[in-house]
Amino acid sequence: MLRYISNRLIGLIIVLIGVTVLTFIFSNISTVDPAEAFARRNILNPTPMQIEELREEMGLNLPVYRQYFHWMGESMKGNLGISLLTKNPVSADIAKKMPATLSIVGMAFFWIVVITLPISILSAVKQNGVFDHVARVITIFGISMPNFWLGFIMLIAFAVVVPIFNVVDYGNFKSIILPSLTLAIPVISSSIRLFRATILLNMNKDFVTYAKARGISKTNIIWKHILKNSLPPMITLMCQNLGYMIAGSAIVESVFSWPGIGSHLVEAIVGRDLPTINGCVLVIAVIFVLSNLFADVVNIMLNPKILNEQGEF
Amino acid sequence: MSNLLEIRELNITLVENQRPIVKNVSFNVGKGRILGIIGESGSGKTLTSKAIMRLLNEKIFTVKGQVEFRGNNLLQMSEREIEGVMGKDISMIMQNPMTAFDPMMKIGKQIIETVKAHLPLSKKQAYDMGVQQLKKMNLNRVSEIMNSYPHTLSGGMLQRIMIAIALLLEPRIIIADEATTALDVSTQSIILDEFKKIQDKGISLIVVTHDFGVIAKVANDVIVMKDGEIIEDGTVHEIFYNPKTEYTKELLKARLLADEVSYA
Ligand SMILES: Nc1ncnc2c1ncn2[C@@H]1O[C@H](COP(=O)(O)OP(=O)(O)OP(=O)(O)O)[C@@H](O)[C@H]1O
Ligand SMILES: [Mg+2]
Numbered sequence: 064m065l066r067y068i069s070n071r072l073i074g075l076i077i078v079l080i081g082v083t084v085l086t087f088i089f090s091n092i093s094t095v096d097p098a099e100a101f102a103r104r105n106i107l108n109p110t111p112m113q114i115e116e117l118r119e120e121m122g123l124n125l126p127v128y129r130q131y132f133h134w135m136g137e138s139m140k141g142n143l144g145i146s147l148l149t150k151n152p153v154s155a156d157i158a159k160k161m162p163a164t165l166s167i168v169g170m171a172f173f174w175i176v177v178i179t180l181p182i183s184i185l186s187a188v189k190q191n192g193v194f195d196h197v198a199r200v201i202t203i204f205g206i207s208m209p210n211f212w213l214g215f216i217m218l219i220a221f222a223v224v225v226p227i228f229n230v231v232d233y234g235n236f237k238s239i240i241l242p243s244l245t246l247a248i249p250v251i252s253s254s255i256r257l258f259r260a261t262i263l264l265n266m267n268k269d270f271v272t273y274a275k276a277r278g279i280s281k282t283n284i285i286w287k288h289i290l291k292n293s294l295p296p297m298i299t300l301m302c303q304n305l306g307y308m309i310a311g312s313a314i315v316e317s318v319f320s321w322p323g324i325g326s327h328l329v330e331a332i333v334g335r336d337l338p339t340i341n342g343c344v345l346v347i348a349v350i351f352v353l354s355n356l357f358a359d360v361v362n363i364m365l366n367p368k369i370l371n372e373q374g375e376f
Numbered sequence: 377m378s379n380l381l382e383i384r385e386l387n388i389t390l391v392e393n394q395r396p397i398v399k400n401v402s403f404n405v406g407k408g409r410i411l412g413i414i415g416e417s418g419s420g421k422t423l424t425s426k427a428i429m430r431l432l433n434e435k436i437f438t439v440k441g442q443v444e445f446r447g448n449n450l451l452q453m454s455e456r457e458i459e460g461v462m463g464k465d466i467s468m469i470m471q472n473p474m475t476a477f478d479p480m481m482k483i484g485k486q487i488i489e490t491v492k493a494h495l496p497l498s499k500k501q502a503y504d505m506g507v508q509q510l511k512k513m514n515l516n517r518v519s520e521i522m523n524s525y526p527h528t529l530s531g532g533m534l535q536r537i538m539i540a541i542a543l544l545l546e547p548r549i550i551i552a553d554e555a556t557t558a559l560d561v562s563t564q565s566i567i568l569d570e571f572k573k574i575q576d577k578g579i580s581l582i583v584v585t586h587d588f589g590v591i592a593k594v595a596n597d598v599i600v601m602k603d604g605e606i607i608e609d610g611t612v613h614e615i616f617y618n619p620k621t622e623y624t625k626e627l628l629k630a631r632l633l634a635d636e637v638s639y640a
Contacts, residue, residue: 192434269475273433276470277490278463278540281455287489288478365480 064363071359075352082348083341087131090337098123100335101147121147123337134341143345144338150329153342157324163233164316164323168308170243171250175304178251183258188285190263199257205252210311214245214318231320242319246312250304257300261293268292297363302358306351380548380580381405381428386441388432388604397437398423398604405549405597410571410581412595412612414588414627420604421584422471423599424552427451428582429468430458446548464494467542469556471567473534477526483520487541509540513570532563539570549580556590568593588631594618600624 090097099119102109118124122133137144143153185194221241222230227277232238265271266289274284313325320326324343331339381404388398398420405411413421427439428430430450443450446465450458462468470476477486487506488499497505503522510518513536526534535555542550552571556564571581571594583594591598591612598615600608600623608621619625 267433269470269472270478272426273470273476274478275431275466276429276462276468278459278461278493279489280459280493283489283493288481291480292478 065364068356068360069355070091075356078352079345079348083135084131086209086341086344087127087134090340091127093335095335097121097335097337104148104334137316138345140340143342146331146339147336148334148339153338156339157342157346160322160324160327164309164312164325166239167243167246167315167321167323168305168312170239171308172305174244174302175251175254175301178247179254179258183255183262184285184290186255186259186278187262187266198259202252202255205248206256208249210245210249211318212261212312213248214242214315217241217245218318233320233322242315242321245318246308246315250308254297254300254304258293258297261296262289265289265292268360293364298361298365299358302354302361306354307342309350310347378407379404380407380445381421381582381628382442382444383428384425384442385446386424386427386439386443388420388427389438391434391436391438391439396604398427401441401601401604401606403599403606403609405580405582408575408578408580409596410575410583410594412591412598413582413584414586414591414598415601416586416627419601421586421601422553424601425468425553425584426581429462429466429551437611461493462492463490463547464545465548467547467550468546469535469538469542469550469552469555472558473531473538474526474558476538477534479526481525482522483524483526483529483537487522487544488538490541491544505544506540509544512543513537513540515540530564532559535559535563535567536570539567539574543574543577545581547579547584550574551582551584553584554586555583557585565593588628600627 076212096114099109099114101121102114102117107114115124122130125133134144141154143157145151145344146153146156147179148155149266182198186198189195218230218241222228228237228241271284271288271294279288311325312321312323313329316323316325317319317329324347326342328340328347331343383404384402386449387396387400389396391440395482401420401424403411413424415421423432423437427437429441430453432439439451441451442524445460445461450461450520453461469619477483484503484506487509488502491497491502492499494599495502506522507518510521515521515533515536521529521537529537535558538555556567559567568590571583572580575594581594583590585591595612598612600615602623608615608619608624610618615624616628
């Protein structure tokens with residue numbers, strides 16, 4: 064188990080390096096010059112001289128790889144630099160924005176669990192029944208609808224036409240509901256497809272036939288055998304979704320003017336705030352990668368057989 | 377000789393295109409007798425035995441006919457009633473021991489759940505019953521086995537555990553579908569000996585196989601199936617020394633050839 068985790072951790076570090084290197088490269092090939100953008104925001108009519116000075120001060124005159132190693136070394140020490148926009152330490156900004164994002168992601172996760180489980184179980188048990196067909200149509204909609212579109216529809220429907228919620232709102236429980244649902248619905252839709260398919264697959268397994276032949280009741284076969292065996296892929300998916308939702312919260316946060324890390328990152332990209340961009344990407348990547356690792360560990364604890372098959376490299 | 381199980385005019389068709397797969401199958405299983413069902417691959421042996429135990433998916437197969445067991449037609453029973461019979465009065469030994477057990481549940485728990493499905497016993501009592509039955513199967517370190525997940529045990533061990541579970545609730549009849557096919561020769565003969573011992577307890581058996589060697593070792597009566605029909609039946613002696621159809625003669629010849637090959 065320990066060996067498995069340490070093997071995985073090495074892989075994860077490689078992923079993190081890859082992601083941050085890519086961010087650096089993309090920031091550099093962008094046509095907007097961050098030094099100039101910064102200068103124009105802070106100095107009225109900056110001279111080319113002033114821009115050059117700033118560039119040196121920010122270390123942007125160095126080759127990209129030296130910038131990267133410098134940044135890498137500093138971030139290992141926990142120093143992600145100073146935001147060009149807010150002038151606060153990047154880490155402090157991220158820490159301030161994180162709770163807002165975590166609150167909608169956490170709420171979305173709650174929706175996912177309470178909606179996915181009963182619907183997929185019912186769909187699978189009554190396969191090809193009316194409920195199954197209705198669920199299929201709705202989930203296909205949910206999967207194919209882009210997040211921002213879904214968000215706007217929700218806003219128009221429940222904040223304008225039927226004004227249950229406010230268009231711009233933050234800081235109370237009610238305000239979380241629409242953005243978290245928007246974040247959750249595509250995930251719920253694809254999870255229902257997967258969970259239903261997994262349950263159906265397990266229903267035809269030998270061990271179900273044998274359980275029937277031993278006279279185990281239908282309810283017990285469903286709950287204790289079929290569902291339990293369908294959970295591991297589901298748990299992996301859920302934990303992966305956690306990372307995916309934190310990474311993907313930017314669009315939903317923009318639509319709902321939600322002051323989380325997603326909209327923070329969007330603002331930073333628009334304002335060419337390189338330290339903030341790099342810092343946010345790093346933090347999001349770490350969360351993403353750790354939630355995947357967590358998914359695997361949980362999976363192993365649920366099913367000792369996986370370790371036998373995959374643990375020995 | 378009185379019959380324990382009487383199958384009358386069993387017909388199985390595919391729901392989607394009404395294609396008949398098992399046609400007008402009728403046979404009896406006598407009390408304390410071992411019936412062998414033999415036939416080539418695809419002849420309908422598995423479907424017949426699963427139909428008897430009501431294990432076929434109703435969405436795929438239509439089953440018609442009668443399966444009389446102790447005065448009841450099993451095919452007419454409610455789901456509840458049939459759950460009470462399966463595993464208690466009629467039990468099954470599956471073909472592939474490696475996939476028959478739930479991979480995520482310890483053996484002990486699967487045994488306990490079987491006992492508790494039929495008897496109002498405590499967990500502890502059910503556990504003790506399981507331990508005793510496993511010991512009777514000449515298995516060592518029984519408490520370790522009870523605490524193991526299926527994938528950590530060998531096929532031969534799992535097969536014996538399955539036989540133990542089949543015997544656990546003192547059934548009237550056990551259906552074994554290719555129960556020895558997946559096993560090596562020595563484990564196979566141990567299992568066949570177990571079948572004989574089961575018979576000595578007065579329990580009937582249906583042994584499904586495509587191997588006349590198995591029939592020769594354990595069966596009293598035989599039915600020969602081909603393309604979903606019974607083409608010949610009789611006692612083992614009759615079938616071996618006086619086969620009526622070419623098909624049975626071919627099967628017997630194939631067996632002799634296989635023997636020659638294995639002795640060569
Ligand atoms: N799910 C299914 N859908 C359609 N046809 C099926 C299905 N299952 C079995 N059959 C058909 O039913 C026939 C009998 O199958 P069955 O499994 O009973 O054969 P068998 O005698 O047990 O063969 P084997 O010795 O290979 O186990 C086969 O010809 C097969 O094609
Ligand atoms: Mg078969």
